[in-house]
Amino acid sequence: MKNTLQNFGNRTPFKEPENYFEKLPSIINSKIAPKKVSFFEKTKPILYFAAMFLGFYVIIHFAIRTLNNDFDSNSLLAQQEKQTNNTTTEDSYYNYVVSELDEEMIVDYLLAKN
């Protein structure tokens, strides 16, 4: 007999697993159902942002404080050094003047003034 399509009919020679078409709608339904989101899940982005902001604030705060302390201690040292320098200059000038004077010059000066 010649094998032509007329001899085969158009039955689909496959079967599906048992209850497949009963189960599939619930599988799809569970995939499309809106997921319940917890309070934490909802607020997570805000919490992350707040934590990041707090982190930046702490870092910047400490950075500024450290810089200020450095600046303060540097200026204090400079001021002290300046004062020490000034005192040294005044002292040495006084010592120089005194060393140039003798007793005779002082007596002459006082007599002239009186």
Next chain:
Amino acid sequence: MTKSLTDEQLIKLLQDEKTKQEAFSQVVLKYQKQLYWQIRKMLISHEDTDDVLQNTLMKAWVGINNFRGDSKLSTWLYRIAVNETLTFLNNQRIKNLSSMLDMEDILLSKLEADSYFDGNEAEAKLQKAILALPDKQRLVFNMKYFEEKTYEEMEEILGTSVGALKASYHHAVKKIEHFLTED
């Protein structure tokens, strides 16, 4: 909600956020068998068919807001299923590039190993003959021969002219008959 809703009623319900999910469940119930068998005849394996069918339905769910009813709901679903099936076959081809097997051999081995194959020897031979066709010709043949779709319906789903579909089906029949009379 009853099972007897028309496509027009379903489309209306799908456009309302409150009834969308329930309406889509009705769409799944209404079209799952047609879509399953269309994909199954192309992929042979139930497991692959299940994957592709679930992807098809999920794509339909995601794209349902863009469906404006320009075509029939069934046509739109068929079109997604066809695209998903052809994409799956192409991906399989790419995956198996390194092996010396071509897609026809892979599908043949799936057919031989399929525990859900329900046919006799002659039907197995017919399936082997169909598997020797190129994907699109196989799609046209399955739609016309097994599902008895009209060329106009196929034109809407595949976007190919009626003339081209007729020619494609004619060539497919010739090739299959040649295959069946070979030995």
